[in-house]
Amino acid sequence: MNRIVNSPILWMIATASSSSLLLCMGTGVRSEHAYAGAPANEKSCRTVGRLAREVRIPGGVFKMGDHHAYAEERPRSEVEVASFWMDTHEVTNRQFDAFVAETGHVTRAERGLDRGVAPELDDAARRPGSLVFTPPVRLLGSAPSQWWRFVAGASWRHPQGPGSTVKGREDEPVVHVTYEDAAAYAKWAGRRLPTEAEWEYAARRGQRMLDHNVHEAPRPGTANTWQGDFPTTNRGLDGFVGRAPVACFPPDAQGLFDVVGNVWELTSSVYYPGHRRPTARAHPTAGFDPKQPGVPVHVIKGGSYLCAENYCARYRPSARQGQDALLGTSHIGFRTVRSDSRPR
Numbered sequence: 078m079n080r081i082v083n084s085p086i087l088w089m090i091a092t093a094s095s096s097s098l099l100l101c102m103g104t105g106v107r108s109e110h111a112y113a114g115a116p117a118n119e120k121s122c123r124t125v126g127r128l129a130r131e132v133r134i135p136g137g138v139f140k141m142g143d144h145h146a147y148a149e150e151r152p153r154s155e156v157e158v159a160s161f162w163m164d165t166h167e168v169t170n171r172q173f174d175a176f177v178a179e180t181g182h183v184t185r186a187e188r189g190l191d192r193g194v195a196p197e198l199d200d201a202a203r204r205p206g207s208l209v210f211t212p213p214v215r216l217l218g219s220a221p222s223q224w225w226r227f228v229a230g231a232s233w234r235h236p237q238g239p240g241s242t243v244k245g246r247e248d249e250p251v252v253h254v255t256y257e258d259a260a261a262y263a264k265w266a267g268r269r270l271p272t273e274a275e276w277e278y279a280a281r282r283g284q285r286m287l288d289h290n291v292h293e294a295p296r297p298g299t300a301n302t303w304q305g306d307f308p309t310t311n312r313g314l315d316g317f318v319g320r321a322p323v324a325c326f327p328p329d330a331q332g333l334f335d336v337v338g339n340v341w342e343l344t345s346s347v348y349y350p351g352h353r354r355p356t357a358r359a360h361p362t363a364g365f366d367p368k369q370p371g372v373p374v375h376v377i378k379g380g381s382y383l384c385a386e387n388y389c390a391r392y393r394p395s396a397r398q399g400q401d402a403l404l405g406t407s408h409i410g411f412r413t414v415r416s417d418s419r420p421r
């Protein structure tokens with residue numbers, strides 16, 4: 078795999094203490110802190126074991142992308158999606174633990190980067206770990222390196238780094254997983270990761286039925302996002318300042334929980350900065366993100382608990398970003414799907 082040493086991700090790993098990741102860009106909008114919804118809380122969280130495992134998403138044709146949002150969401154075009162079954166919620170720590178217990182899978186964050194993957198890096202830069210959101214005390218400019226920190230030893234078992242644990246957080250979405258970790262889980266479960274089109278199609282169906290304008294922030298009380306000025310003021314008016322257990326917020330009209338918000342969700346689609354796929358000669362099959370050139374990138378969807386009105390605002394079905402296929406973070410997880418051969 079060809080990765081170049083001056084990519085922002087590898088630079089971040091190499092410099093560790095001043096890690097950087099271009100996960101979101103500013104919107105120029107100042108958050109007004111208005112919040113009319115009732116906050117979610119422990120009482121509003123469903124018992125995960127009693128939830129339906131999956132729901133059937135009937136196939137159809139839809140307009141994918143958005144002309145009025147970020148450039149990478151263009152062009153908007155018609156896409157056909159076959160019927161499929163989708164997890165009702167993000168994969169939890171409890172589910173991932175069952176996978177690890179049975180297969181012995183060791184995640185990329187726990188293994189670190191081997192020489193075959195990134196021969197240009199020195200040993201210190203290969204150490205096991207992951208990116209952890211760490212709010213800055215003071216904000217100087219807008220460099221993401223002020224709130225993304227590479228923490229050696231951070232992994233799905235230790236989301237905040239050594240000493241932290243998922244004990245008591247079994248129903249929270251698993252994080253610090255890479256594309257290969259998520260794909261391995263899905264295979265073990267007899268499933269697969271959704272394509273970007275499948276994910277967006279399902280998200281649009283649910284949002285439209287809730288009469289949600291895709292250009293606005295999620296309605297208060299419907300998703301775990303950020304209220305306040307990111308990254309310094311997290312008011313937690315929706316009931317959670319960090320990740321929430323899955324299914325604490327209401328489901329969409331199809332019965333899907335936390336499609337928007339809580340954690341970003343990995344897809345099987347490689348990322349390009351737009352829906353018009355470039356020629357194979359121009360860009361590698363591993364995807365291409367001009368913000369992290371040379372790095373294999375997959376599309377992530379839905380935004381996370383860190384998406385605010387003044388920053389990111391990618392809590393919309395069409396919103397998308399490229400994620401380093403070999404790097405985890407504390408706000409990216411996934412859900413799985415399986416194909417359905419039945420007619421619509």
Ligand SMILES: [Ca+2]
Nearest residue numbers: 301302315317
């Ligand atoms: Ca929140």
Ligand SMILES: [Ca+2]
Nearest residue numbers: 335336338340
């Ligand atoms: Ca989500």
